[in-house]
Amino acid sequence: MVQALRSARGHLAKAAQLLRSRTAESQSLPRPMSLPAALAAFMPPASDLQQRPPGRSATSAASAPPPEATTQPPHPSHPTRHYRAIWLSDxxxxxxxxxxxxxLDFLKHNESDQLYLVGDIIDGWQLRRGWYWPQSHNDVVQKLLRKARKGTEVIYVPGNHDEVAxxxxxxxxxxxxVREDAVHVTAAGRRLWVVHGDLFDGVVQHARWLAYLGDSLYTLILAINRHFNRIRARLGFPYWSLSQYLKHQVKNAVNYINSFEQxxxxxxxxxxxxxxxxxHIHKAEIREVDGQLYCNDGDWVESLSALVETQDGELQIVYWTTLLDAPATAGRRTVATA
Structure with a gap:
């Protein structure tokens, strides 16, 4: 973990140095190298930059080849997709x-008959420490309420950060x-239990102080992640979750995730x-575990992901890492199919 943090700090320092020297280099070199090309020597390798492992078939998860990533160029006229159900959490x-x-961009371009809010929608833990509520957060609440008024069935399943609900x-x-949990029946007739998952987290249930400490450290890593991606965006690189990368390098975290899924x-x-x-665990996934279908819809602080069910009953994970209504920048909207 310490080694990974030092590596990340090194990436940030080198990127900042390149930004400061960009003008001087452009004057001294007869044919200046592009900044993205100059960064290629020390940016994370291509295998690490793949943002999330693609979803796998519920019936042949081990053998199915990963689906091709689809790239949609940002454009305000991008058509709205309509799903049978959408799950959002964290x-x-x-x-x-x-x-x-x-x-907000995802909600604008995606509609559904049912919308499940699977916990940690509002972070009460952080709001108790200090008030932070920009206009964009208020816009999210208004957008969700507007969808409910226009006919979408919205079901709110609270988590540990918004457990007061x-x-x-x-x-x-x-x-x-508001529901403590719910059961969703897919178009194919499969009954899926919908719950946030914190009640099966031993740390949250039996060592709350440790959960609060972990939350503080996690907030610090997310702050580093924001600065890291701000530099990446200026250099023309797509969003990449440094916090996810660090978390998945820690063996204990991987073991915890496996135990949670079981x-x-x-x-x-x-x-x-x-x-x-x-x-709850901020790791989007669709796979079979002991004959049961395990689905995690991810989060909107790291993976920027949602779980959706198409009109044909197919479950997919959608990563929304490109703002379709923003000016054209390098980015990708990846759809992983179950």
Whole structure:
């Protein structure tokens, strides 16, 4: 972990140095090298820059080849896609790490019959420490309320960061229904248990102080991630999650994720469901675990991902790392198919 942080700090320092010397180099060199080409020597390797492993088939996860990444050039007239259902979680409104502009862009270009908000929509932990609520966060709330008013069935399943909302289980606010958990039936007839997942996190349940400490460290890493990607954007590189990269290099974190997935599918089986849809660990995934379908819709502070169900009942993970309504920049919108 320490080595990975030092490596990230080195990337930031070198990028800043190149930015400061750009003008001087352009005057001294007869044919200046492009800045992206100059950075290629010390940027993370191409294998690390792949933002997320693609989703795999629920029936042949081990053998199915990864789907081709699709790139859609940013354009304000990009057509709106309509899904049977969309799952969003871990938005963390009220924190500086929330990628509200990307989420707003996603909500503008994607509609659904049902919309599940799978916990940690508002970060009450951070708001208790200090108030942070820019206009873009308010716009997200208004956008969700507007979708509910226009006929989308919006179901809010609170998580640990917005657990205060659990006391309103079964009530509706502004056409949004609050549920402790839910069961979604796909077009193919599969029953999927929808829950945030924090109740199966031993740290959150039995060592709350440790969870708060981890949350503070995580916030620091996200701050580094924001500065890192600000430099990448200026240099013409697409969004890349430094925080995800660091987390996946730590063996204990990988073991924790595997244990979490196993606990979730075991509980879904006990409830008579065919699988589970959750959030909480900020790692988007679609795969089979012991004959059960495990789906995690990711988050909107690191992976910028959502889980969707097409009208044909196909589950997909959508990574929204390009602002379609922004000026054309290097970026990618990747769709991973289940």
């Amino acid at each position: 938005i963390h409104l009220g924190t500086a790490g929330c990628q509200a502009n990307y989420l 659990r006391q309103f289980d079964g009530l509706a606010f502004g056409d949004i229904t 606990a979730m599918v075991d509980e879904a089986r006990r409830r008579g469901c065919d699988g589970v849809i959750c959030g």
